Amino acid sequence: MSLIMLSSPHAHGGDSIRLMMFTVVLALLPAAAVSIYLFGWLAFLLIVSCMLSALLTEAVCLKMMKRPLSTLLDNSAALTGLFLALTLPATTPWWMAVLGSVFAIILGKQVYGGLGHNIFNPALSARVILLISFPLSMTTWIMPMSSAAPALNLFDFSTCATIFFHGTNALLTSSHLSLDAITMASPLGHIKTEATLGVPIADALNAYDYSYLDAFLGFEAGSIGETSALALFIGGIFLLARHSITWHIPFAYIGTVLLLAAIFNQVAPDQFATPMFHLFAGGLILCAFFMATDPVSSPVTPVGQIVFGVGCGVITWSIRSFGGYPEGAMFSVLLMNCAVPLIDHYFRPRVYGHHVDDQDMGKS
Amino acid sequence: MESMNGLIYALASLGAFALCAGIVLAIAQKIFHIEGDPMIDNVDALLPQTQCGQCGYPGCKPYATAVAGGEAEVNHCVPGGERTMLQIADLMGVEPKELEQEASAPMLAFVREDECIGCTLCIKACPVDAIIGAPKQYHTIIADHCTGCTLCVEPCPVDCIDMLVKPELIEHWAWPLPDTKRSQLGHERREQHAGHA
Amino acid sequence: MPAMLRTLAQKLGLMAHTFPGGIHLDMHKLSAAAPIEDAGISPVLILPMKQHIGVPCTSMVKIGDKVLRGQKIAKSEGYLSVPVHASTSGRIVKIEEHAIAHPSGMGMPSIFIEADGDDNRDESLEPITDWRNVDPTILRERARMCGLAGLGGAVFPTFIKLVQDRRFPIETVILNGIECEPYLTTDHRLMVEQASEILDGMAIIMHMVGSSAGIIAIEDNKTDAAESMQEALTNKDGMDGVHIEVLPTRYPQGSEKQLIYTLTGREVPAGKLPMHIGVLCQNVGTTKALRDAVILGQTLTERIVTISGDALPRPANLNVRIGTPIRSLFARQGLEDFSNIQVVHGGPMMGERLRHPDIPVVKSTSGILALSQQAINAAHTVENPCIRCGHCSEACPASLVPNLLADLCRSDQLEKAEDYQLFDCIECGACSYVCPSNIPLVHYFRYGKGQISLARREQVFAEASRQRSEGRDTRIERENAEKAARRSRVRKTHAPKPAAEPTTEAAASTDTGSTTHPDTKPTPEEKS
Incomplete structure (x- = not known):
């Protein structure tokens, strides 16, 4: 019999960090599958290299900090790698992917003291570091396999390996293709560029040959994991059903973006895109269901989570509509991450028996 | 010339602000004056x-x-x-310093009454009036009032005062920190911080 | 269902009130179908002096005394206290410290009775069959004399609650038959087998507090108990204001405050009692014991104990004499080897894990469990970092934020922890149960609460010491001033009147005398 003094309860539900992280990995599988369908070997190489390098970096960090290597099994580093891969453009070269993973694990997580102590979502902070450091690579979108006449066959391994290991330019020199022939702007990027030229949004989208169905299914340019709203919805609903996340953050976040978009689109349809466009464009759904709900860097309390979601929504929509960047989902989540301690402090639930004003206490 | 004007305005407005703040502080000091330290x-x-x-x-x-x-x-x-x-x-608002001496377990003074000669020296020594008795009569220590300071031990001419370890009551027992690595780690860090700073 | 939608629905009246948070447990009610058996009388019974919340009792017997069953052997020493009674007839063999179910492992002074096997009852208490015409204060005294304390596990002296206060009339009496802890089935079996007696007890309670409305709360995993109670209720006269509520099973529904909210939609304000909102809540076991105390004149000498657990060959519900060593009960149910077995006193969620099975059954023993290591699930030995998933906040029935609170307790930020309402934690364990990082949250809260109470006690003591010290300083100052004044007077009047000198001397000597009589009240120990 154990002599360790142990407090009740003497039972445990059996949930663990490992299971929770694994559930999220499972939920990302549809999006990962779609990314491979759209971007072929490029997506596969990215996902594998990001996950492996994240795990390796974590292992080195644990070793250096003299912590047990068994912590690797909690799946959090693998998840960070997968997250990062899904937010990258398909043409990201290997070294950039590896650098991003190293950033994510070291600067995003371990310098704060490891899992549970980071202020920012590790994958997102690495993605933003990459965006700022390599703006051109991070905004070059290759045409997905579904496009009418893809100039490249992304299911051809050697083509993909050339892009992945030697860069897009190496492929262009060897295949005599021009960059414009294999890349296209993302819908958000397109309307942002056209808006600076004064073109109304509807016309810009017509010229782009935009369709809501394509955007919903994912047949458009963008980061490998964020294009398919359908796949992400499936994963999000899985997470909600498995009780890994609660509805508060994704609903508040997406709801706020939709509401703002609807109001402004009614007032000035030429300058502000429709709610549906906002919903399916860019990384909104990926961020709302997977990034903003990262437990470590989001508020704990339900009301706090709603405040957090609304904040993310306002910032995302504002950056998309007024900012210099075409997409603001990642920035908004990172900005709201900063506010989490404050939100947690001020939006605690009312404790049982406190501030019960509307009750009569006995009879006088 | 214009820049000169700007400078003067800036200086004048800052000076006026400083004056106002000074007056407010002076008044506040008078109103919220506290006697003693x-x-x-x-x-x-x-x-x-x-x-x-x-x-x-x-x-x-x-x-x-x-x-x-x-x-x-x-x-x-x-x-x-x-x-x-x-x-x-x-x-x-100063840095913590390492303790010079470890605190011992809480103690309690106890008079062996049959040896007490009733000299009242311990009564005079007790800083919290926890000893009762009259001259030429046995003295007794009120256990609930004794702070365990040991000041009564030395004056006693017949050495009839013992310091006992204060008995631990089950009602006063408190849970220690959980016996997990994390909680111990946090505790060690706190102690280190207190020790080294 | 999301908590906020639920709250909204409740506010709009679309849904019945239920307490926030809560979890669904594997109930493991292994002994649900086992009828209550009598466990017999152990050769030696061990009765700790304190078996309730409050002030300990003092022994009234000497070694060698003969006692009868039900005879008072230790008397209460204060208001919040109830006496202890001999649970069989026999001889007092020793009075010394013995291990009890306490996490500290510390013992408690206990009275050992060697049973004589005759089990003769002390018949000095008159049965009160005509209780409807008896003044409630007399019945209340009966409840106190008989040593009744909450048998659900909290062992709060029962008589304290059974009071009529004009400022706070009791509108609703709640009979708590929830029994939401896994494994435990004592209340369940009692409701199935002795429904009529329980209802008698409830009628006595309602008479005592002057209430005509009552609710019997049962969870929907005990339909047989609900049916049995319903049948008894239909056959009982004069209980028209009472109805049965069958509630969906959720832990910790049986917690008094949570149950009151579920049934009435009202919260017991922090720091107040249920009576302040016109509610009285009693456990079914206590209610049955009250009935026995009033109608049969029997003091509390036995209780129903569930003996269960996945490592026990024969789970059962036993009617056990208080003071019976639990090792003998385990042996009766076929368990003698305790290697690799964890013994828990009470339920797995709120009970105490024991270091050894050598403790007696006391009034709070609702169950004793023998659990295998797997059942305990290696809980809380490897604590992982908090990933702030918020499952603990979702599970908390008091709407606290357990992970923040645990952080504050761990880092000794106790003032802030109090600010975050640490003391509203009911220690139900729901947060620790769901924590994916295996953080022993309840343990941290207990640590925090203990440290705060310790600091408070020290502060009160320090304040008293400071006042005594200051009192002594002013007295010494006054004496010195008087001495100085006297000296100067002596110096001034070189030839004083001969009679004046002794008077001052006498005054001075009485003054010095007061040094030996400090301004503390003299105690009986003072020898004269």
Whole structure:
């Protein structure tokens, strides 16, 4: 019999960090599958290299900090790698992917003291570091396999390996293709560029040959994991059903973006895109269901989570509509991450028996 | 010339602001004036009031006065232990210092009554009036009032006062920190911080 | 269902009130179908002096005394206290410290009775069959005399609650038959087998507090108990204001405050009692014991104990004499080897894990469990970092934020922890149960609460010491001033009147005499 003094309860539900992280990995599988369908070997190489390098970096960090290597099994580093891969453009070269993973694990997580102590979502902070450091690579979108006449066959391994290991330019020199022939702007990027030229949004989208169905299914340019709203919805609903996340953050976040978009689109349809466009464009759904709900860097309390979601929504929509960047989902989540301690402090639930004003206490 | 004007305006407005702030502060000082040094009472409130004199001062209040006046270090209170030291350091806004002496378990004085000669010397020595008795009569220590300061032991001419370890009551038992690595780690770090700083 | 939608629905009246948070447990009610058996009388019974919340009792017997069953052997020493009674007839063999179910492992002074096997009852208490015409204060005294304390596990002296206060009339009496802890089935079996007696007890309670409305709360995993109670209720006269509520099973529904909210939609304000909102809540076991005390004149000498657990060959519900060593009960149910077995006193969620099975059954023993290591699930030995998933906040029935609170307790930020309402934690364990990082949250809260109470106690003591010290200083100052004054007077009047000198001397000597009589009240120990 154990002599360790142990407090009740003497039972445990059996949930663990490992299971929770694994559930999220499972939920990302549809999006990962779609990314491979759209971007072929490029997506596969990215996902594998990001996950492996994240795990390796974590292992080195644990070793250096003299912590047990068994912590690797909690799946959090693998998840960070997968997250990062899904937010990258398909043409990201290997070294950039590896650098991003190293950033994510070291600067995003371990310098704060490891899992549970980071202020920012590790994958997102690495993605933003990459965006700022390599703006051109991070905004070059290759045409997905579904496009009418893809100039490249992304299911051809050697083509993909050339892009992945030697860069897009190496492929262009060897295949005599021009960059414009294999890349296209993302819908958000397109309307942002056209808006600076004064073109109304509807016309810009017509010229782009935009369709809501394509955007919903994912047949458009963008980061490998964020294009398919359908796949992400499936994963999000899985997470909600498995009780890994609660509805508060994704609903508040997406709801706020939709509401703002609807109001402004009614007032000035030429300058502000429709709610549906906002919903399916860019990384909104990926961020709302997977990034903003990262437990470590989001508020704990339900009301706090709603405040957090609304904040993310306002910032995302504002950056998309007024900012210099075409997409603001990642920035908004990172900005709201900063506010989490404050939100947690001020939006605690009312404790049982406190501030019960509307009750009569006995009879006088 | 214009830049000269700007400079003058800036200086004048800043000066006016400083003047206003000065007046407000002066008035506030008059209104919220506090008699005496509140710091002494604040430090005194943190001390365990054993009046044992182990800090080198004749009692808790004198030590509080010395600490508040900056004449004494914050780590001299032995019975208060680390907690008291940290609290005083926090209140005074100074770095914590390592304790000079470990606090012992709480003690209790006990008079072996059949040996007591009723000299009243211990009664005079007790700083908290925890000993009762009259000349030529047995003395008794009120256990609930004794702070365990040991000041009564030395004056006793027949050495009939023992210091006993205060019995631990099951009602006063408190849960220790969980026996997990994480909680111990946090605790060690706190102690290290207190020790090295 | 999301908590906020639920709250909204409740506010709009679309849904019945239920307490926030809560979890669904594997109930493991292994002994649900086992009828209550009598466990017999152990050769030696061990009765700790304190078996309730409050002030300990003092022994009234000496070694060698003969006692009868039900005879008072330790008397209460204060208001919040109830006496202890001999649970069989026999001889007092020793009075010494013995291990009890306490996490500290510390013992408690206990009275050992060697049973004589005759089990003769002390018949000095008159049965009160005509209780409807008896003044409630007399019945209340009966409840106190009989040593009744909450048998659900909290052992709060029962008589304290059974009071009529004009400012706070009791509108609703709640009979708590929830029994939401896994494994435990004592209340369940009692409701199935002795429904009529329980209802008698409830009628007595309602008479005592002057209430005509009552609710019997049962969870929907005990339909047989609900049916049995319903049948008894239909056959009982004069209980028209009472109805049965079958509630969906959720832990910790049986917690008094949570149950009151579920049934009435009202919260017991922090720091107040249920009576302040006109509610009285009693456990079914206590209610049955009250009935026995009033109608049969029997003091509390036995209780129903569930003996269960996945490592026990024969789970059962036993009617056990208080003071029976639990090792003998385990042996009766076929368990003698305790290697690799964890023994828990009470339920797995709120009970105490024991270091050894050598403790007696006391009034709070609702169950004793022998659990295998797997059942305990290696809980809380490897603590992982908090990933702030918020499952603990979702599970908390008091709407606290357990992960923040645990952080504050761990880092000794106790003032802030109090600010975050640490003391509203009911220690139900729901947060620790769901924590994916295996953080022993309840343990941290207990640590925090203990440290705060310790600091408070020290502060009160320090304040008293400071006042005594200051009193002594002013007295010494006054004496010195008087001495100085006297000296100067002596110096001034070189030739005083001969009579004046002794008077001052006498006054002075009485003054010095007062040194030996400090301004503390003299105690009886003072020898004269």
